[in-house]
Amino acid sequence: MSLPLRGRTAVVTGGATGIGLGIARRLLTDGARVLVGALHAEELERAYGELRGYSTGADLAGHVGDLSRPGAGESLLRAAVDAFGGLDILVNNAGGGVIRPTLEHTEQTLQATIDNNLWTVLRCTLAVLPHMVARGYGRVVNIGAESVRNGLVDHAVYNAAKGGVHAMTTGLAREFAAAGITVNVVAPSYVRTPELDAGLRAGSLPDRLVYVVDRAVELIPMSRPGTVDDVAAAVAYLAREDSGFVTGQVISVNGGSSMG
Known part of the structure; x- marks a missing residue:
């Protein structure tokens, strides 16, 4: 059985639910701690x-906090x-x-959206980069959109935060390439x-959210939503050692909803 991440250690933020849980499961399956x-x-x-069935026990840990x-x-580091170690x-x-809808946002919802989607990425990345530089190796994979x-x-404010993640990725990728660190985005x-x-x-679910979900599917030529495993597969590739010549990229996992 191929274990391309054997010996590697990964942190998955937001890894207890949804897409993050699927990513954690895939990385464990590929041999990572x-x-x-x-x-x-x-x-x-x-x-x-849910994860113990994919774990030896010694390769699974957790951390609780508002990132x-x-x-x-x-x-977290x-x-x-x-x-x-x-x-x-x-x-x-x-x-x-x-x-x-954009004009229905409040100061609280604006702040929450930026905090959750941009500040978490910025704070965690800044914390781990010195550690990765010292080791001469690192893989940073940001989940974009x-x-x-x-x-x-209805995604304008959300896009402001996720767009910041996309933009930050290219700058970090160039700055830290010589240190053996790649930085990429997976955009589902x-x-x-x-x-x-x-x-x-x-x-x-609120009617408006169901409406947004329906519009999202209409944009996908494959006529279906993505799955957690679709996203996890892209993350797993970028986490591997043999993806080392891929950096500063946005990898779209989108069923063709945008191309080129």
């Missing part, structure tokens, strides 16, 4: 329950070093915005996570 970053302890415990706050990135791969997946390119309805289109699927099946 994985620390799952979660916002709440209850989420982390549920994630452990948008000052010092949180450093705490310390947790990885304490658990596994170092860090090779950072997957900046933590995020989540308030998706609503296809909506930055296709202008999905609409992904039907288990949580979203449950809401759709139960009919518990």
